[in-house]
Amino acid sequence: MAGKLTKLVDIRRRELRQAAFEVLQREGMAGATLEKVAAHAGASKGIVLHYFRNKQELFEQAMREANANLRDAVAERLRRAKTPRERIAAVVDGNFDPRFYQPEIAHAWLALCAEVPREPQLARIQAVIHARMHSNLMSALRLLMPAEAARRTALLISGLIDGLWLRHGLQSGGVPRTEALTLMYDFIDRRLAEEAGRDQSPEA
């Protein structure tokens, strides 16, 4: 977690990735110019292209880092989870970690997602994110219900997470963290209860 970053290269790169992501939050992809990113990091434009081949690579790395943050938030909780239900909760809670579930961060994600159709690199990262979430959910749901039900439930959960994040990035209709969690568990717990019952009494 607290990896060493002694080498100047790594430090600078991290600073610039971070700056890029923060500028992205308020300026969007088109507005996030190299000069603004550099300025926000307290450096000159030249330095950005010294550490990154070009603008695309910079924002690809920025997305990678943001993704890693979310991944760690989930992984950490996943480590403490014992029951399947706790594993599901780890995924949900991780994706609504108060450190990351913020409108500004959602803005940046939105800007990144909007580029996915034209930026294969970003598309790959996005694919990894989805695959990981689906896999995490399935590994738990598989133990609680039949395969097809598990698949559907996983899609519903991850779709719901995406939808709530999306809305959080738009001005209106955004639900705060606690309510988002209420909604998520409202859905999840009912479904788990249903499937638990259905499990042993497969009648109409």
Place this chain on the structure above:
Amino acid sequence: MAGKLTKLVDIRRRELRQAAFEVLQREGMAGATLEKVAAHAGASKGIVLHYFRNKQELFEQAMREANANLRDAVAERLRRAKTPRERIAAVVDGNFDPRFYQPEIAHAWLALCAEVPREPQLARIQAVIHARMHSNLMSALRLLMPAEAARRTALLISGLIDGLWLRHGLQSGGVPRTEALTLMYDFIDRRLAEEAGRDQSPEA
């Protein structure tokens, strides 16, 4: 529905809105240049600024039109709906109308949504969309369950719709129309059944 568009002004504006939206689908907001929009409409750049004050206004109108399409798709079904359950289905089916639930269209929406944080005009349209969907859902759900349950269910349904649309715009994880509907009704019908039972037997 088939309103008259005899006036040349209206025809041109509609053509250009349409062209703008289509260019947006494959080029994104930054790539959707006035020249490309004009070319795609078979006209010159000058004409675009003859009919629209500037780029923002053009894409604002493009978003308005796309929104109107979705609104009509729902309204049409809503007109035929009699029961609350049918009204909910109208909202859902309308939002997954095969004419509009397509990856390319989702790309354009994504590009538009990404601008919302910095474009008050787009934010207003977005707010209208959300408010309308919420209102449509609530008017039906209110009759089927207590206020708070209705509110949550409405948020879950609309969040789910948004999430599935978002994924449809990203390369991976996108579910086709029929499966999206399966997922939606999987969730909705279970919930309606639960609340119907709970309605008359308010025990644990």
Place this chain on the structure above:
DNA sequence: TCAAGAATTGTCCCATTGGTCAATCTTTGA
């Protein structure tokens, strides 16, 4: 028929931006 107004085009301008590069300053290790 013809003049006024609208439609349409192409050109021009200016600001911006990604990217290159040579020139400096700093660090470091031998």
Place this chain on the structure above:
DNA sequence: TCAAAGATTGACCAATGGGACAATTCTTGA
């Protein structure tokens, strides 16, 4: 100590895009 490698800067460039505008063509109604 000093030279090589790396860090950093600022100037520069070519491309692009939004927008203004004058010029030209087309419509239309009196």
